[in-house]
Amino acid sequence: MVYDNMIQQLHDKSTRGKPLSLKEQSLLEQWYAFQDTAENNTLVNSYDENRLNTLQTQVDNALSQLMTVTKRVQELTAENKVLKREIIELRRQLIQQSTLSLAK
Numbered sequence: 001m002v003y004d005n006m007i008q009q010l011h012d013k014s015t016r017g018k019p020l021s022l023k024e025q026s027l028l029e030q031w032y033a034f035q036d037t038a039e040n041n042t043l044v045n046s047y048d049e050n051r052l053n054t055l056q057t058q059v060d061n062a063l064s065q066l067m068t069v070t071k072r073v074q075e076l077t078a079e080n081k082v083l084k085r086e087i088i089e090l091r092r093q094l095i096q097q098s099t100l101s102l103a104k
Contacts (some may be wrong), residue, residue, distance in 0.1 A: 007031045
């Protein structure tokens, strides 16, 4: 914990352009090297062909479902347009019949 705080202070000092002693610079460079190694190990260990294949399959399935839902929405939209036209026509006929009944 004390070491981490010291390194953080050295890092902060360095990033602000303040001078470091040779010992401080050496400690900071060692810490950077350690962090780089740890990060590289994490990246190497996180690459898993099976995991990537599983994720790709999940993405493909989600896209397929999305395409199915999109197609169904488009179908329903077309059906709604037809129904709206039929409703307009039925209202027109109702008004026409009501007008004829009142005229009698």
